[in-house]
Amino acid sequence: MIKELFPVLNELGEITGSATREECHSGSFLLHPVVHLHVFDKNGRLFLQHRSPCKDIQPDKWDTSVGGHVDYGETVEDALLREAREELGLDSIQARFLYSYKFRSDKEYEYVNTYFTVCDQSDVRIDFNEIDDGRFFDFNEIESLLGKNFFTPNFEFEFKKLKDAGFTVNDFIL
Numbered sequence: 001m002i003k004e005l006f007p008v009l010n011e012l013g014e015i016t017g018s019a020t021r022e023e024c025h026s027g028s029f030l031l032h033p034v035v036h037l038h039v040f041d042k043n044g045r046l047f048l049q050h051r052s053p054c055k056d057i058q059p060d061k062w063d064t065s066v067g068g069h070v071d072y073g074e075t076v077e078d079a080l081l082r083e084a085r086e087e088l089g090l091d092s093i094q095a096r097f098l099y100s101y102k103f104r105s106d107k108e109y110e111y112v113n114t115y116f117t118v119c120d121q122s123d124v125r126i127d128f129n130e131i132d133d134g135r136f137f138d139f140n141e142i143e144s145l146l147g148k149n150f151f152t153p154n155f156e157f158e159f160k161k162l163k164d165a166g167f168t169v170n171d172f173i174l
Contacts, residue, residue, distance in 0.1 A: 039065035089125030
């Protein structure tokens with residue numbers, strides 16, 4: 001079995017080395033880059049994925065539309081397109097950058113690169129080998145479920161960041 005290799009970053013976001021998935025998820029808190037893509041439909045609803053109960057991080061929780069690690073030697077943009085294709089079958093997307101931030105959980109330390117796109121619901125084709133389930137949520141439904149152990153802590157942090165940045169559902173309606 002080939003071990004996944006991730007870039008390791010310094011606090012400025014510069015690559016300083018590499019480490020395996022196991023090393024990054026073992027509580028070593030090696031800073032490593034990930035991508036998040038918020039997928040909105042034309043009505044401004046946000047697609048969320050349900051994480052498999054078998055995941056090593058935050059199993060059985062609802063999470064960002066698309067999320068994944070950047071592989072060593074891969075660009076952030078290439079990782080974003082790969083993950084969107086692998087998880088939701090989105091082959092050609094026009095993703096726009098929102099922001100980057102650092103997020104530390106009880107097991108890992110991530111440098112999160114966040115993007116969004118808008119697409120037709122029919123464009124989303126869930127790969128059930130990648131994620132457990134998924135559906136579109138409106139903002140009111142998301143807000144009613146915050147703080148109830150329904151979402152991953154990272155998604156709740158990111159949703160608050162999205163709202164604090166002044167984004168509203170209207171910003172994501174075509």
